[in-house]
Amino acid sequence: MTSAIGARAPRKEDARHLSGKARFVGDIKVAGTWEAAFVRSPLAHARLGAITKPPGMEAQVFTAEDMPDLAPIRCESTLPSYKVSDYPALARGKVRYVGECIAICIAPTRAEAEDLAEAVIVDLDPLPAVADIDTALAADAPRLHEDWEDNLFLTTRHDGDLSEAKARATVVIERSYETARQAMNPMEGKGVLAEWDHRADQLVVHTSTQVPHLIRTGLSECLGLDQAQVRVIAPDVGGGFGYKCVLQPEELSVAWVARKTGRPVRWTEDRREHLTAGVNTRQHRYRITAYADDDGRLLGLDADIWVDIGAYSVWPFTACLEAAQAGGNLPGPYDLGAYACRTYSVATNKPGFTPYRGVARPGVCFAMELTLDAIARAVGRDPLEVRCLNLVPGAAMPYTNVTGKFYDSGDYPAAARAAAQMIDAEGFAARKAAAAAEGRLIGLGYACFTEQSAHGTKVFAAWGLPLVPGYEQAMVKLTPSGTVEVRSGNHSFGQGLETTLAQVACEWLHLDLAQVRVTMGDTGLTPYSTGAYASRGMVMAGGAVSKASEELARRLRIHGAHLLQCDPAETEIREGAVWKGQASVGFAAIADAWYLHPDRLPEDVDTAGLEVTEGYKPDIDTGLFTYATHAAMVEVDPESGRTEILDYVIFEDCGRRVNPMILDGQSYGGAAQGIGSALFEEALYDAAGQPLTSTLADYILPGPAELPAFRLGHSETLSPYSRHGIKGVGEGAAIAPAGAIVNAINDALAPMGAELTRIPATPHRVLAAILDARAAREAAQ
Amino acid sequence: MKPAAFDHQRPETAEALAALLAAGAKPLAGGQSLGPMLNLRLARPDRLAGLAAIPALAGIREEAGIIRIGAAVTHARIEDGDSPVALPPALRQVARGIAYRAVRNRGTIGGSLAHADPAADWITTLTALGAQVVIRDATGGERRAALPGFMPGAYRTALGPAEIIAAVEIPAALREAYWGYHKICRKVGEFADAIGAVALHPATGHVRIVAGATGGAPLLLEGIGADLARTARHPGTGALRLALETALPGADRVRIQLLVTALDRAIAKVVPA
Numbered sequence A: 001m002t003s004a005i006g007a008r009a010p011r012k013e014d015a016r017h018l019s020g021k022a023r024f025v026g027d028i029k030v031a032g033t034w035e036a037a038f039v040r041s042p043l044a045h046a047r048l049g050a051i052t053k054p055p056g057m058e059a060q061v062f063t064a065e066d067m068p069d070l071a072p073i074r075c076e077s078t079l080p081s082y083k084v085s086d087y088p089a090l091a092r093g094k095v096r097y098v099g100e101c102i103a104i105c106i107a108p109t110r111a112e113a114e115d116l117a118e119a120v121i122v123d124l125d126p127l128p129a130v131a132d133i134d135t136a137l138a139a140d141a142p143r144l145h146e147d148w149e150d151n152l153f154l155t156t157r158h159d160g161d162l163s164e165a166k167a168r169a170t171v172v173i174e175r176s177y178e179t180a181r182q183a184m185n186p187m188e189g190k191g192v193l194a195e196w197d198h199r200a201d202q203l204v205v206h207t208s209t210q211v212p213h214l215i216r217t218g219l220s221e222c223l224g225l226d227q228a229q230v231r232v233i234a235p236d237v238g239g240g241f242g243y244k245c246v247l248q249p250e251e252l253s254v255a256w257v258a259r260k261t262g263r264p265v266r267w268t269e270d271r272r273e274h275l276t277a278g279v280n281t282r283q284h285r286y287r288i289t290a291y292a293d294d295d296g297r298l299l300g301l302d303a304d305i306w307v308d309i310g311a312y313s314v315w316p317f318t319a320c321l322e323a324a325q326a327g328g329n330l331p332g333p334y335d336l337g338a339y340a341c342r343t344y345s346v347a348t349n350k351p352g353f354t355p356y357r358g359v360a361r362p363g364v365c366f367a368m369e370l371t372l373d374a375i376a377r378a379v380g381r382d383p384l385e386v387r388c389l390n391l392v393p394g395a396a397m398p399y400t401n402v403t404g405k406f407y408d409s410g411d412y413p414a415a416a417r418a419a420a421q422m423i424d425a426e427g428f429a430a431r432k433a434a435a436a437a438e439g440r441l442i443g444l445g446y447a448c449f450t451e452q453s454a455h456g457t458k459v460f461a462a463w464g465l466p467l468v469p470g471y472e473q474a475m476v477k478l479t480p481s482g483t484v485e486v487r488s489g490n491h492s493f494g495q496g497l498e499t500t501l502a503q504v505a506c507e508w509l510h511l512d513l514a515q516v517r518v519t520m521g522d523t524g525l526t527p528y529s530t531g532a533y534a535s536r537g538m539v540m541a542g543g544a545v546s547k548a549s550e551e552l553a554r555r556l557r558i559h560g561a562h563l564l565q566c567d568p569a570e571t572e573i574r575e576g577a578v579w580k581g582q583a584s585v586g587f588a589a590i591a592d593a594w595y596l597h598p599d600r601l602p603e604d605v606d607t608a609g610l611e612v613t614e615g616y617k618p619d620i621d622t623g624l625f626t627y628a629t630h631a632a633m634v635e636v637d638p639e640s641g642r643t644e645i646l647d648y649v650i651f652e653d654c655g656r657r658v659n660p661m662i663l664d665g666q667s668y669g670g671a672a673q674g675i676g677s678a679l680f681e682e683a684l685y686d687a688a689g690q691p692l693t694s695t696l697a698d699y700i701l702p703g704p705a706e707l708p709a710f711r712l713g714h715s716e717t718l719s720p721y722s723r724h725g726i727k728g729v730g731e732g733a734a735i736a737p738a739g740a741i742v743n744a745i746n747d748a749l750a751p752m753g754a755e756l757t758r759i760p761a762t763p764h765r766v767l768a769a770i771l772d773a774r775a776a777r778e779a780a781q
Numbered sequence B: 001m002k003p004a005a006f007d008h009q010r011p012e013t014a015e016a017l018a019a020l021l022a023a024g025a026k027p028l029a030g031g032q033s034l035g036p037m038l039n040l041r042l043a044r045p046d047r048l049a050g051l052a053a054i055p056a057l058a059g060i061r062e063e064a065g066i067i068r069i070g071a072a073v074t075h076a077r078i079e080d081g082d083s084p085v086a087l088p089p090a091l092r093q094v095a096r097g098i099a100y101r102a103v104r105n106r107g108t109i110g111g112s113l114a115h116a117d118p119a120a121d122w123i124t125t126l127t128a129l130g131a132q133v134v135i136r137d138a139t140g141g142e143r144r145a146a147l148p149g150f151m152p153g154a155y156r157t158a159l160g161p162a163e164i165i166a167a168v169e170i171p172a173a174l175r176e177a178y179w180g181y182h183k184i185c186r187k188v189g190e191f192a193d194a195i196g197a198v199a200l201h202p203a204t205g206h207v208r209i210v211a212g213a214t215g216g217a218p219l220l221l222e223g224i225g226a227d228l229a230r231t232a233r234h235p236g237t238g239a240l241r242l243a244l245e246t247a248l249p250g251a252d253r254v255r256i257q258l259l260v261t262a263l264d265r266a267i268a269k270v271v272p273a
């Protein structure tokens, strides 16, 4: 069966994407639509004075004062010490970052709307900016939020007892690490088109989001509408990665204006807005002390983690998910005896922060993997051996780690060894020596991680989030023509769910993929789902579709058995039909009987019909743990600081692979983004909080020429706790590249005594490290 | 990121163009630098005068030992060698390394020089080749400015009001020059972080070593060039570093290192290290 689970089936969605016929928010045509542009703050921190609208144009310009009925985005959390920030859709009283929305202007075209935005005069009284973590934490720091006693959204602690580790340790490694602030850069930025539908008496909001049902909830709360009065439609979405899993202030303003004026209004984020005003991600700082013995066995880890959150908390993932996850995930796939960690979620005058593909783990993986290499160098052992010594062994599964994470299945050291074999680690020493003889520096680096996927109710409740996902619903129905329709409230923005959910349905219903239509993203058509984040789509929506399809198959066999005049137990489903021996009745005939000729069915027919909605979550809420090892071989040019990736391998286990081809694509894309973090991407701000990387000429993304030909390997350890043994995998490949690549760079630079601890590892940083090491050597002589 | 309103004219003769420029219109060549500036509203001209429809600006010819390349000739035409006279191989090689093909299809050699981005390729390349910039004023009068000199500093040129670049002129003999070029940039298609360019033509005595992407105008290293002409030997990175540190006081050590590397590698293509 080429369309069921496991098939490398071509993607159903590709035809429209490859022929330019996809329908994004920007493609939607609604008669009478006006375009919006925002007046945005030019200052990072200032008191907001009078706003003067261009004379005669007052009806096309709206400020917070015009919107007393629009509640701010307010994200509560039940975590102790958490502080709430009110995030108004349009600034009130103060502005807290460059790019914060101050007014919305509407006009027939975007250019005219921008003309209008330029003509709005805003009085701003500058306040000292809090542009970085150190400034924010200084005792006399200006406060972002006046009613707070400091600039901390949250602090958390793991207070493990390190005394024994300290007493036994013969090796103590101390390091500080930093990861850059990033913009997520989906190809399509944010976009929203709102209109009031008088027939339905509904606000209809087309928006580029990963979480349409959540956006409906958020919009209705802030606008004071009943949820039934809001319909959110996410059409084709050109990438999300976390950027589009939160309620956007622009969604609120556009929806409010559309409702107020009765006119359809659209706003399309441009790249400059994305790079300067959109939420950011990734910026962490670490101080780590690792205790180990002479073999390189980790005995204990003591860490401080700071996350530069920016000015406001996003809804619904809070300002604290990142740091909470960082503190919880730092031990990674390792068997660690003692752990202490403090995290600080710091408020600064920069755009807010959302979880981005990998959520906190790219940072913790970078910190942990560099620390392991530092230990390996200190004890003079191969970094692979030090890893295998510390990784949770397969025999220990399932395993609960030092922060209480429940690793459901797998063999972590086996993955590490498999990656090493793929990259020919054994032959590397000879290769390195040969390169050295030619004056070339090459290095090999590893990074191992686990990817907690599809974690559910109890985990989210423990994080204190306003959203706690429960049972994911899906609807599967037989259409009157005998084909199948699947409806899910989850959404696909590149992950291929239109194909993979159809494959799950085919697993039970044995149809061609073309006979299964998948509808997602429209709150008017689909059952409630908290949406696509946390690598949950395939596990949760896939599980729900599986459960509903199984039930539909059962009902089809009952109807089919009646038509075949046999017992349902004697039937089976094959090739779109119910069979008993050589006799069969096609789904079309069953559909015809149910919808158009019920006279052919018995009097006591099951009235539930051929439309099934089921709810699903895995047997455990703690998540299914995908795991992998990445290995990178690089050459560093010590004269130009340039790093070239010579080889890159990923050995991964994500349980059952529903569509191995789509999985490969997810791995390529995730690893490309990870390479962006490792070598290129950095959103810079000056001390006044002004963004310095406001176009793609300054914010460097890797292009095809900068990416290696990734080589992938897999094992398939089925999760005992999920339908079909599936584990989530969407985020994973973005987690490890920075760790693997910088370890490889440091391996290459080791002879020069240089070591990098900060990403991106730009040529500038590599050269500076080399020049510093050279100066230190010369000073020592 | 939409531009403020402007008027866009496409004159077909040099005279019509001159009239527009005299009235304050801004030339628009390939739009690959001006376009983004318009969109960011950093440039706000009321009127643009397109150069693409004027045949005289798009010609390439050779006369009296001089190759004359019209200002509106695109990077792509140079890359492809789409020219009635053979172009110096150096030009084709440099063109191929500018931006991406989509940008090269529209971006022009004259636009690049007029924009005078210190990190751009042509300004450094043409300095190394000893090119002259042909400047035309509103009356049709022509004058020439040599490289270096045409570009006194970042984003500044010798162009006066209502003047345009009509062409660049390169000695035809330099077709046979030894040529070394090394561009260091973050990724394919990016502007340079450092450029080294070397042109050596013993028969005419032409020797030029130029550091580009210095943050300002391309830097002609005359002393290093003279030594190279005399010894036909690679000067070594120590001498390059010293020359750069002297010429660029206060430059960041990493920038100096990148320029040393770019020059070192460009020179190594001409004379072995």
Ligand SMILES: Cc1cc2nc3c(=O)[nH]c(=O)nc-3n(C[C@H](O)[C@H](O)[C@H](O)COP(=O)(O)OP(=O)(O)OC[C@H]3O[C@@H](n4cnc5c(N)ncnc54)[C@H](O)[C@@H]3O)c2cc1C
Pocket: B026, B027, B028, B029, B030, B031, B032, B033, B034, B035, B051, B071, B072, B097, B098, B099, B100, B103, B106, B107, B108, B109, B110, B111, B112, B113, B114, B115, B119, B120, B121, B122, B159, B163, B164, B165, B166, B189, B190, B191, B192
């Ligand atoms: C993504 C990208 C990458 C790039 N990478 C590189 C690179 O690697 N290396 C590089 O060198 N360049 C690069 N560029 C710049 C590119 O080469 C441009 O084409 C060039 O700088 C400007 O040429 P243009 O014809 O597009 O000029 P325009 O953008 O039309 O004009 C630029 C300026 O020059 C003026 N002007 C134009 N023609 C004349 C004339 N004949 N006389 C007087 N004034 C004139 C205009 O009024 C304007 O002020 C890149 C551009 C982009 C968009």
